[in-house]
Amino acid sequence: MEVSRVCELVEKERNEMVKTLCDLIRIKAIGPDNGGEGELDRAVYIQEKIESWGFEVERYDARDDRAKGGVRPNLVVRLDGTEANDRRVWIVTHMDVVPEGDLSLWDSPPFEPVVKDGKVYGRGSEDNTQPLVSSMFALKVLKTLEVDYPLCLAFVSDEETGSRYGIQHLLNLEIFRKGDLFIVPDAGTPQGDCIEVAEKSILWLKFVVEGVQAHASMTHVAVNAAREAMKFLLELDEVLHSRFSAENNLFIPPTSTFEPTRREKNVDNINTIPGKDVSYFDCRILPEYSLDSVVGVVEEVISAFNDKSRARVGYEVVQREESPPTSPDSEVVRLLKKTIRVVSGVDAKPVGFGGNTCASFFRKAGYEAAVWSTVDGTAHQPNEYAVIDYMVKDAKVFACLPFV
Ligand SMILES: [Zn+2]
Numbered sequence: 001m002e003v004s005r006v007c008e009l010v011e012k013e014r015n016e017m018v019k020t021l022c023d024l025i026r027i028k029a030i031g032p033d034n035g036g037e038g039e040l041d042r043a044v045y046i047q048e049k050i051e052s053w054g055f056e057v058e059r060y061d062a063r064d065d066r067a068k069g070g071v072r073p074n075l076v077v078r079l080d081g082t083e084a085n086d087r088r089v090w091i092v093t094h095m096d097v098v099p100e101g102d103l104s105l106w107d108s109p110p111f112e113p114v115v116k117d118g119k120v121y122g123r124g125s126e127d128n129t130q131p132l133v134s135s136m137f138a139l140k141v142l143k144t145l146e147v148d149y150p151l152c153l154a155f156v157s158d159e160e161t162g163s164r165y166g167i168q169h170l171l172n173l174e175i176f177r178k179g180d181l182f183i184v185p186d187a188g189t190p191q192g193d194c195i196e197v198a199e200k201s202i203l204w205l206k207f208v209v210e211g212v213q214a215h216a217s218m219t220h221v222a223v224n225a226a227r228e229a230m231k232f233l234l235e236l237d238e239v240l241h242s243r244f245s246a247e248n249n250l251f252i253p254p255t256s257t258f259e260p261t262r263r264e265k266n267v268d269n270i271n272t273i274p275g276k277d278v279s280y281f282d283c284r285i286l287p288e289y290s291l292d293s294v295v296g297v298v299e300e301v302i303s304a305f306n307d308k309s310r311a312r313v314g315y316e317v318v319q320r321e322e323s324p325p326t327s328p329d330s331e332v333v334r335l336l337k338k339t340i341r342v343v344s345g346v347d348a349k350p351v352g353f354g355g356n357t358c359a360s361f362f363r364k365a366g367y368e369a370a371v372w373s374t375v376d377g378t379a380h381q382p383n384e385y386a387v388i389d390y391m392v393k394d395a396k397v398f399a400c401l402p403f404v
Helices: 003-011 014-026 040-052 125-144 167-172 225-243 291-308 331-344 359-364 388-403
Strands: 057-059 075-078 089-094 114-116 119-121 151-156 181-184 194-199 201-210 257-263 276-285 312-321 349-353 368-371 385-387
Touching: 003 125, 003 331, 003 388, 014 040, 014 119, 014 125, 014 388, 040 057, 040 075, 040 125, 089 125, 119 125, 125 151, 125 385, 125 388, 151 167, 167 359, 181 331, 181 359, 194 331, 194 359, 201 225, 201 291, 225 257, 225 276, 225 291, 225 312, 276 291, 291 312, 331 368, 331 388, 359 368, 385 388
Parallel strands: 089 151, 089 181, 181 368, 194 349
Antiparallel strands: 057 075, 075 151, 114 119, 119 385, 194 368, 201 276, 201 312, 257 276
């Protein structure tokens, strides 16, 4: 089969793809954690469409009484040829979208798609509906060609609010086989030239410094928690940067990052010395380092500080996410790289991102996962849009996976 012939067949689906994208934007799929009713209506639409092409669709509902129908649905579709093969290639996209945010920042209603200048505007258009539609139509074309290839699609719920009812549910049900490969088109660049193979680990820390509150003139009885916190935070900042200074050029920026971010309000008036200070660090750590080693150093700094200060510093882990990288030489990366080159002539390079996608759950479970798509990066913004050419081109890449 000629790659050019496959691309021609995908090209013929262009109008259908735009229509499907618009239909899906109209079906609001916001998770209950974000105040919505969930993904059921979207799942039903996707299931009916794919079944009309002659596929059987499996549904794996996770129970969630807060959502419409009491469920968070997850769909799986398999192309012929998946049973005979040990290892399968999965394309995994998510059905849920984030809320519209501040409505006044939108030029058009967020859930009413607007097609303009080769783009489709609407909440969820890029994240993640554009790649979702690409994967659907790649599968459709492969079916019409009667191709036997171990390709499976999964459409999951709850990506935006923790994945407990989505990817994690499917992993718990053990529907994936050892050795399966995963393509997660949920981040990318406008050139489609970056394959994300690693994500920095995330560690959010909260620090509470306890001192003694007093009148601002009574410094002899006070222990100023604000001053002690500033000293402590600067010291911690320096120690973390020097102890975890490795560079990894897969990532932009190439180092781990340790950023003091939020500080809670302390006293209301200027003439009181604060007795308590609460502040936070957002740390994004290269996969070279374990989060335990970072937490260990944080504890060392705290205990040394407490020895010399009259204040008491304590900490709490607010969030931690850690996932091993997928090798840049892994099969899924090689397959994707080769197909991208054949279809679009682009030489895609493996990179790392500081964010977090559902690929991290696969990596944690021991699978190879690559994140790739062609997007302008308007996810979660007002006036989010999908580029129609990107959607069609990425569908061509997915449809050509069996032929390179
Ligand atoms: Zn997404």
